[in-house]
Amino acid sequence: MLEKLCNLNGVSGTTDAVKDFIINEIKPYVTEITVMPCGNIIAFKKGKYTPPKKVMADAHIDEVGLIVKDITDDGYLKFDEVGGFDERILLSKRVTVGENCIPGIIGIKAVHLATKEEREKVVPISEMYIDIGAFSKEEAEKYVKKGDTIAFVSEYKKIGQNSVKAKALDDRVGVAALISALKKDAEYDYYAAFTVSEEIGTVGAQSAAEFVKPDIAIILEGTTCSDVPGTREHEQSTNQGKGPALSVVDRASYSDKKLNVFIKKIANENNIDFQLKRTVMGGNNARSIQLSGGGVKTAVLSVPLRYIHSPVSVMNISDYENYEKLVKCFLDNIGRAGEIYD
């Protein structure tokens, strides 16, 4: 499931393939599906009981990528970013452009032509181009158009004994865990929101929250993990293999304290490993969901992803398994959500 999801392309603005896949997967298992005009999928899962508070689980279906900004006279594509990037990761990467999946390579001028200064600095996106093997603007325009989105080419692959590398793990991990929960019987009713445009300002989630009007929302995400050489322990954010990460606060939201206590309790009762996210960087759909309507109590649960927002994110398989378990356990216990309001 996760493999299929990661191999689909869904750069913000062109998420239809992911959307169609999800609908196809969940249709037999949910009571009602609404596809909002913006592309959000809102699914209602009927459980055995109705919980005292309305709960929504959110996962975003878009991924970071690039977009064609211009085509040069000699057939190269100039591009801009969709979502946030570390420019250092882009050079020499394989990409696929537009709906026709035209293959290309991100390039810059040859190293022997670069000045000393140019060699020592990070190459800005404005100096890069995508080579699709065309030799003129006219030739390139037969295959691609300005505004086409560009996705990375990176197969989902197992590496080592218990890890996976893929593109778009952010946030197909959330999508996969939510689909997996929907496929099983539920103790309590809940809404599953598969939302668009998280990477460009969490706008899809805003519409989803206005539509569902939840009291409580759990945001399912992938998050930064820099447990690698060169990072001091207190700056690592999360560690691979220590379980899904629960956020306290980041740049976008402060998780509801009592909701976090509740989730920790559920994890402990069910012997599911988890960790706290230990930096205040990053942001996600909680930003807009928590402010909608009369306010929403939010929590953020994430799979730690090394090299997030790159074509080769790496995750630990046990972390994902524990994440999937914890998501399901949380949803099966939301009848006790009254505790959060004591």
Added chain:
Amino acid sequence: MINTLKNIMNIPSVSGNEEYLKEYIISEIKNYCDEYYVDNFGNLIVKINGNDETLMINTPMDESGFLITHKEENKLYFAGIGGISPKETVGKFVKAVDGEAKGIIVADKEINDELKFSDMHIEAFGEAETGDIFALENSINQLGDNIFGYALSRKAGVAVLLEAIKKSYKNNTKTLYFAFSAEDLLGFKGAKVASNVISPDYTVVITSSCEQKNLTDAKFGGGIAVRIKDNIVITNKAFRKSFTDKFDKNDIPYQLEIAEKGVFNSEAAYNAGGSQTAVLGYFVKNPDTTYECISIKDIENLVKALENL
């Protein structure tokens, strides 16, 4: 009122951790209102019934603090919550918001504008864990009519609202909503929710004013600030005059000011049903330090002003 302010300053209210301050406010005002509740976001709303016209008076109640990110014996590493600059916190005592642990902030690198929280730690005493929240211990001093301490630019507003509730109860005309907004330092969040839910006819935002960021000659010691405009909001002149006329009549000293920068609470109020929005301020010296300074006269006059809206 000074004692109330000192109590408020001693209660930690790090963004997202405002519950202890809310408990204190509730204990003070519960007999002076018709209704109070904490909304689903965490704002405390206090309502005093009146006529059909609704007025919301809003002030933020949170302060900056620290998230413990890693622990090595009694060394706690941390990240900042809110906006206080790292340099400003060196050598300051801190305490856990939940629990008994205390400590002092120490820099591991040279103390200058480049200093980051990641190059500092807390020497801790008592039990603390990763994920705990710490607040600055407030050092409060009164010199003449001036009060010095941390987070006065937010907590003086809380004291003003608290006192105004007590004075307004059964003496009001309009229906009053006092909104103590949560997580203001994280992007004016609470005010957005409060404005959406209450959607009042009129809104008055209480904020701090600062001489250095003023485009007029309004200054510390010259009376409370009545904001003409800032980069977010311009107050409707007739609305402004409706209360400044009363201030004139009741000898409430005020200065008209144009501030460089505004607070997005006023935008939130505008956006929620087009509320008539005004901003009233008290002057703060040494803003964003642990020794902010306000004049007692300003906050007393601000309470009077709120009775005359």
